[in-house]
Amino acid sequence: MSWIILDLLRKNPEELKEHIRKRFLDPSLVDKAYQIDLEWRKKLREVEQLRHKHNEISEKVGRTKDPVERDRLINEAREMLNMIMEKEKELKYLEDEREKILLQLPNIVHESVPIGDESANKPIRTWGVAKVYKEDLQQFFAETREKGVEMRYEEIDWKPIGHADMLEYVLKLGNTEKAAEVAGSRFYYLFEDLVWLDMALLWFAIDKMTQKGYILVLPPYMLREKIIEAVTDYATIKDAIYKIEGEDLVLIGTAEHSIAALHANEEIDEDRLPLKYVGISPCFRKEAGAGNRDLKGIFRVHQFHKVEQFIFSLPEQSWELHEEITRNAEELFQELGLPYRVVNIASGDLGAPAAKKYDIEVWMPAQAKFREMVSSSNVLDWQSYRLKIRFVRKRGRVKGYVHTLNSTAIASTRTITAILENYQDREGVVEIPKVLRKYLEPFQKAPKDYIHPAKKI
RNA sequence: GCCGGGGUGCCCGAGCGGUCUAAGGGGCUGGCCUUGAGAGCCAGUGGGGCCAACCCCGCGCGGGUUCGAAUCCCGCCCCCGGCGCCA
Numbered sequence: 001m002s003w004i005i006l007d008l009l010r011k012n013p014e015e016l017k018e019h020i021r022k023r024f025l026d027p028s029l030v031d032k033a034y035q036i037d038l039e040w041r042k043k044l045r046e047v048e049q050l051r052h053k054h055n056e057i058s059e060k061v062g063r064t065k066d067p068v069e070r071d072r073l074i075n076e077a078r079e080m081l082n083m084i085m086e087k088e089k090e091l092k093y094l095e096d097e098r099e100k101i102l103l104q105l106p107n108i109v110h111e112s113v114p115i116g117d118e119s120a121n122k123p124i125r126t127w128g129v130a131k132v133y134k135e136d137l138q139q140f141f142a143e144t145r146e147k148g149v150e151m152r153y154e155e156i157d158w159k160p161i162g163h164a165d166m167l168e169y170v171l172k173l174g175n176t177e178k179a180a181e182v183a184g185s186r187f188y189y190l191f192e193d194l195v196w197l198d199m200a201l202l203w204f205a206i207d208k209m210t211q212k213g214y215i216l217v218l219p220p221y222m223l224r225e226k227i228i229e230a231v232t233d234y235a236t237i238k239d240a241i242y243k244i245e246g247e248d249l250v251l252i253g254t255a256e257h258s259i260a261a262l263h264a265n266e267e268i269d270e271d272r273l274p275l276k277y278v279g280i281s282p283c284f285r286k287e288a289g290a291g292n293r294d295l296k297g298i299f300r301v302h303q304f305h306k307v308e309q310f311i312f313s314l315p316e317q318s319w320e321l322h323e324e325i326t327r328n329a330e331e332l333f334q335e336l337g338l339p340y341r342v343v344n345i346a347s348g349d350l351g352a353p354a355a356k357k358y359d360i361e362v363w364m365p366a367q368a369k370f371r372e373m374v375s376s377s378n379v380l381d382w383q384s385y386r387l388k389i390r391f392v393r394k395r396g397r398v399k400g401y402v403h404t405l406n407s408t409a410i411a412s413t414r415t416i417t418a419i420l421e422n423y424q425d426r427e428g429v430v431e432i433p434k435v436l437r438k439y440l441e442p443f444q445k446a447p448k449d450y451i452h453p454a455k456k457i
Numbered sequence: 458g459c460c461g462g463g464g465u466g467c468c469c470g471a472g473c474g475g476u477c478u479a480a481g482g483g484g485c486u487g488g489c490c491u492u493g494a495g496a497g498c499c500a501g502u503g504g505g506g507c508c509a510a511c512c513c514c515g516c517g518c519g520g521g522u523u524c525g526a527a528u529c530c531c532g533c534c535c536c537c538g539g540c541g542c543c544a
Contacts, residue, residue, distance in 0.1 A: 002507085010507060044506060048513040055478090055513085058525045062475035070524095077524035224534095267467065269485090392467080392502095394486065 003385040003401060005105050009033055019108045022115055022347040033101045040094040047087045054080045106233070106352035107382040110319075113347050113356050120346035121359075126151035127330065128339030128363075131422065133159045136368035143370055144341065151341060151363075158426050162366040163417035164297025167194060170428045171420075172454035174298065185295060186287060186302045188413075196446040197419070197432065198305060198412045200439040202280060205307035205332055205410035207439070209278035212328065214309065217279045219258030222249040227264070230386035231257045233352035239289035255279035256406040259310040264387040268402060273391055274313035274321060278409060281306065298413040299371065307409040314391055315381070318403035322378040325407040326358045329374040332409060335435045338362045338418050341370055353379045360408075362418040373414050376407030428453040 008016040013034045017027040057077045064070045114122045123144065130153040132140045137155065144151040167174035173194040179187035190198065210216050228241060228250050242251040252258055259279045268275065283306050294300035309325045311318075326342065333340050345357040354377035361370035381401035384390070391402045423431045430451040432440070440446040 007507090041506065044513080048506070051514085052512055054524080059475075059477090061524055074524045081524075269467085392485090 004108060004381055005385075006037075006102065008108065009037060009102075009105075016105075016108070020106070022109045022113070023106055023350065024117070024348045025106065029101065029104060033098070033105060036094060036098045036101055040091070040098045043087070043091045043094050047084065047091050050080065050084045050087060054084060103386070104234075106350075107355045107380060109347050109350065110356040110378070112344070113350065114344055115348075116346045117348040118346060121349060122344045122346065123147050123149040123341045124344050124358075125149065126339070126341040127334055128152070128337070129154050130339045130363040131156050131160070131365040132363075133157075133365060133368065135159075136365075139368045140363075149341065151339070156365070160366040160421055160424055161428060162297070163299065163364075163420040166420045166424065166428070166430070167297065167416075170453045171430070171451060173451070176297065184302070186300065188298050188301060190298070192445075193447040193451045194416060196440055196443065197416055197436070197451075200436040200446075201410050201412050201415050202305055202307055203439040204336075204436055206278065206280060208332060208335075209307065209309065209328065209409055212276075214276045214278035217255075217259060217262070217277050219255050219262070219279050219281055220252070221258075221281055221284075222251055223258060223261060224248050225250055227261045227387075228252075228257060230264075231260045231353070231383050235289075236351065239287070240285045242284050242286060251284035252281060253285045254283050254406075255281040255306060255308040256310055259308065260383050260387060260404055260406075263312060263389045263402075265389070267390050267392050267399065268312065270314060270391050270393050273402065274311050274317055277310045279308045279310060281308070283411075297417060299417050301413055304414070305412040309376075309405075309407045309409050311405045312384075312389065312402045313405065315400065315403050318378050318380065318405060321405055322356065322358075322376065325405055326360075326376040329360055329376060329407050329409060333360060333362065333373065336415070336419070336433045337435075338373075338415075338422055338433075340373070343370075351377075353377070353382045355380045355382070362422070364418065364421045366421045371414070371418070373411065373418060374408040377405065379404045379406065 005016065008019075009030065013030050017030045020027045020030060054077060057073055057080070061070060061073045061077070064073060114120045126144065126149055128151075130140065130151055132153045132155055134155050134157055140151075140153060161170055164176075167190075168176060171194070173191045175189040175191075176185075176187070179189050206216060222244065225243070225248055228237060236253070240253045244250065256279075258281065259277050262277070263275070282303055284303050285301075287300055287302065290300055298304075309328060311321050311325065313321050330340070330342065340360050340362045343359045343361055345354075345359055350357055357375060357377045359372045360374035360376070362373050363369075364371050380403050383404045384401040389402050389404075390399045392399050419433065420430055423433065425431070432447060432449060432451065437448060440448055
């Protein structure tokens with residue numbers, strides 16, 4: 001019953017350092033953690049011995065009838081109390097320091113993760129036929145062939161219009177300028193067909209995932225700050241989280257966090273695992289670290305809808321399940337007909353919670369780039385240790401921390417940008433992926449086959 | 458938001474200042490028994506000190522009073538009932 005990182009810290013700190021180095025973080029953190037854990041254990045033993053003696057005296061008081069002897073014992077106990085209090089103060093300090101340092105440690109890095117910064121991100125497979133404008137072929141090859149993976153493509157002799165211009169000026173179904181005026185940049189108004197599309201994408205993902213047996217959940221959109229701290233790292237908190245003024249609540253950046261918290265402080269019998277959930281929620285993100293990237297359009301925004309996969313599993317299941325949730329997401333994009341590559345994210349580009357992460361990146365013909373649509377991570381016991389989520393084995397009632405995994409199924413606005421760029425023709429008409437049709441069919445005013453450019457007035 | 462009741466181990470439930478610091482039951486796990494199942498019997502079943510012995514901590518969370526707190530006091534969170542307010 002122990003946390004992978006703490007176990008490694010005590011048994012093999014050098015190996016733990018290797019994991020930190022792979023992320024290009026300072027491995028001296030491990031030395032600090034090791035040292036303070038050692039001191040803490042030593043101090044704990046001291047305090048416990050003193051408390052033991054004190055308990056013995058207190059118990060004797062209860063049994064002693066003679067008032068003189070009784071007073072003597074009470075005084076003795078009282079004196080000990082001062083010493084204990086002092087030692088406890090030292091212990092508390094060490095405990096806090098230890099906790100602070102342990103919680104700073106990022107997850108270990110799986111051996112299959114490429115080592116390096118983001119330039120080492122490794123495409124591992126592709127699907128579909130990318131539409132590549134003739135002048136963008138070099139860029140396309142640089143992102144496929146030259147990174148060791150082949151992808152089919154169709155050369156086109158016209159340059160598609162970028163998604164931002166599509167929605168704002170061609171289709172005229174988005175207004176980010178007005179949204180910026182009243183809410184700020186990275187907000188948007190979407191209208192009509194794009195709203196239907198947003199909804200249809202969510203229904204599509206929910207429909208597919210529930211058919212695979214995932215439990216549908218609509219989680220809290222706000223959480224206590226303590227919970228957020230447990231499920232993610234400082235960088236994410238700082239750059240991504242909106243706080244509610246005057247309340248101990250923050251808006252979620254992803255349903256991942258709410259669903260992770262669903263079993264906080266619980267023990268789960270092993271035969272209930274894996275527990276597979278598919279959640280739907282809005283996501284609120286500050287994008288504070290994004291700088292000027294993707295300021296136009298709706299690729300990187302402060303709010304969007306997302307259908308999320310989340311699994312609680314036994315340790316021995318998690319790597320297989322990581323492949324499963326990645327394949328699930330791939331299936332969705334295959335059915336949507338959006339050409340993509342799967343990228344094994346390099347050690348230096350991993351978030352602290354993830355031991356391994358795949359991104360699914362769709363080819364965007366107007367930008368001549370692959371852009372992230374899905375992020376699929378195996379978090380091992382990094383979150384469950386903090387949230388105290390354990391499994392119980394029948395045999396011997398052995399306990400351990402569950403593993404958690406998460407992956408996007410569909411993020412609405414990003415997927416819309418991918419459809420706008422991949423499904424437009426020369427005239428600016430956007431075809432709606434066939435698979436979405438059944439989710440639009442029930443509604444009279446919803447578009448069924450195409451979204452047309454706004455009529456010129 | 459106000460008033461009242463309440464939060465005990467995987468679950469139910471007793472204990473309401475000290476005679477093991479959690480009785481008793483259920484469930485679960487292991488063992489014995491049995492051809493097998495069942496019943497029965499025995500043991501284990503909160504966290505930590507790397508393990509054992511042993512010890513410390515633990516009765517929603519955090520403080521306090523006391524030689525000693527599940528038990529008394531304060532603050533917070535949550536649940537139930539009633540009243541109020543409201544999309």
